[in-house]
Amino acid sequence: MKGLSKGSARWHEVGEEGSDQRVDNYLTRLLKGVPKSHIYRILRSGEVRVNSRRVGPEHRLTTGDRLRLPPVRTSVPKTAPRAVASSRLASHILYEDEVLLVLDKPAGLAVHGGSGVSSGVIEQLRQGRPEGRFLELVHRLDRETSGVLVLAKKRSALTELHRQLREGGVQKYYLALVKGRWREAKRSVKLPLHKFVLASGERRVKVEDSGQVAHTVFRLEREYEGFSLLQAELKTGRTHQIRVHLAHLGYPIAGDDKYGDFELNRALSRRRLKRMFLHASKLTVTHPVSKAPITFSAPLPLELEQFLSDISTAHAQAI
Numbered sequence: 001m002k003g004l005s006k007g008s009a010r011w012h013e014v015g016e017e018g019s020d021q022r023v024d025n026y027l028t029r030l031l032k033g034v035p036k037s038h039i040y041r042i043l044r045s046g047e048v049r050v051n052s053r054r055v056g057p058e059h060r061l062t063t064g065d066r067l068r069l070p071p072v073r074t075s076v077p078k079t080a081p082r083a084v085a086s087s088r089l090a091s092h093i094l095y096e097d098e099v100l101l102v103l104d105k106p107a108g109l110a111v112h113g114g115s116g117v118s119s120g121v122i123e124q125l126r127q128g129r130p131e132g133r134f135l136e137l138v139h140r141l142d143r144e145t146s147g148v149l150v151l152a153k154k155r156s157a158l159t160e161l162h163r164q165l166r167e168g169g170v171q172k173y174y175l176a177l178v179k180g181r182w183r184e185a186k187r188s189v190k191l192p193l194h195k196f197v198l199a200s201g202e203r204r205v206k207v208e209d210s211g212q213v214a215h216t217v218f219r220l221e222r223e224y225e226g227f228s229l230l231q232a233e234l235k236t237g238r239t240h241q242i243r244v245h246l247a248h249l250g251y252p253i254a255g256d257d258k259y260g261d262f263e264l265n266r267a268l269s270r271r272r273l274k275r276m277f278l279h280a281s282k283l284t285v286t287h288p289v290s291k292a293p294i295t296f297s298a299p300l301p302l303e304l305e306q307f308l309s310d311i312s313t314a315h316a317q318a319i
Contacts, residue, residue, distance in 0.1 A: 009047075014065040017134035019155050023050065023067075024057035029126070034072050042070055089124055094296055099157035099289055100150065101125070101135070104298040107146040107275045111137055121149065139165065139172075139237065144257070147174070147280025147298045152288075160288040165237065171284040172234040174242055175221070175300065177277035177308070178251035179261055182228035187218045189245050193238045204258065205240040207248045214238045216245050224311050227254065231281075242278065253278055273307045 018026050027039045027048065039057075046054040049068035050061065095102040103121065105111070110120035119127075122137055129135065138150040138161045152158035164170050194211030197203050215235035222229040228251070232242045240259070246252060247259035255265055255276040284295040300308075 009068050009070050012067040012069055014061045014063060014067065015133065016063050017155060018061045018065075019063045020060050020159070021155070022057065023048070023055055023059045023061055026061055027067075031069070031072055038072065042072070089121065089128065094148065094298060097289075099152065099154045100287075101153055102296045103149045103151070105141055105146055105149040105280075107144050107301065110143045111140050111149065122151070125151070138162070139170075141280055142240065142243075142276075142278070144255075144276040145174075145278045145280060146301050146304075148283045148296045149280070150283065150285070150296070157288040161285060164285055168235070169286060171282075172237070172280065173282040174232040174234070175277075175279045175281045176230050176232055176242060176246065177224075177254045177304075178228050178230060178246055179226070179254060179264055180228065180251050181223065182218070182220050182230060182251060184218075185220050189216045189218060189249070190214070191245055191248060193241060193244055195239055203239070205238070205244045207244060212236075212238055214241050214245065216242055218246075224308070227311065229308070271307070271310065272303075275303065277304055277307070279304060 012030065014026070024036070024039055024043065027043075028034075028036060031039065042048050043055070043057050047068075047070040048055075050059060050065050052066075052068070089103065092104045092106060093101065094104050105121060112120040112122045122135065126132065126135055132153065134152075134154055136152050136155075136158050138152050138158060141147065141149055150161065152161060161170070191207045191214060192209060192211035193205050193214045194208035195203060195205050213236060217233040217235060219231040219233070220228060221231050230246075230251075232246075234241060243253055243256055243259045247256070252260040252264075253276055254260070254268055255273050256278070257265065257276065260276075279300055280298065281300070282295060282297045284293060286292070287294045
């Protein structure tokens, strides 16, 4: 680590952007470049105080709280990657106002760092917008899923949108290409999901009676030779919900490397489908300020459109 901050402890006052935020997450943003392990260490040792009191990492802050911060080592940020990250994501912005930022997230990009990923969408946006006082994910998308991703630029907007998510006020729609012929125009699927961890440490989800309630509504969009294009409407937002529901029903998503048909995936890779065919196409919320319904849409990425065109052409030639 570089850039040792020498001297005595300093005091920092929490602004509106820190209200109701966990102190460990707040310190991660405030002390840029300091490893999380060190942040937990100075919290456990009592070197960090909130209003002169020791607190644990889960303590939630309030506007006006005074933080005692010890001298810490911070890494000197590099400017080149920051500029690249900012410009890369700028072209994917679907909508932005004073409280919301909506992206068309590309496949292959994690929404946040961790589990072997050094930097995700949220870290790159924060680095590219150093003047922004607050930026948080409203919801998440799997790394290999593309499409609509909503972020909040104010704590009040984040709180309101989380309330809408809890109470079923957010409509989320995905497009998925699955193996096989889907036989119903519309099918409502209610299968409970249970999360577990493999010996490798990787998380997985399976249908299990003791799991959490999970509800997805599937609609048939179009049929192809050997495949079906479905719209999936999420009624709940469980981890890997669409992927596990479809795999359990016998219709794995094309290119899904966790729950899919692995032999099929290898064949699809040779046919230029090198990602999972799952795309968050549309999301409707009530705007946290105007209170009017607002819908964000992201078109199918070019590589998915091209694959649909390829299998349509192949079917026509076969006929």
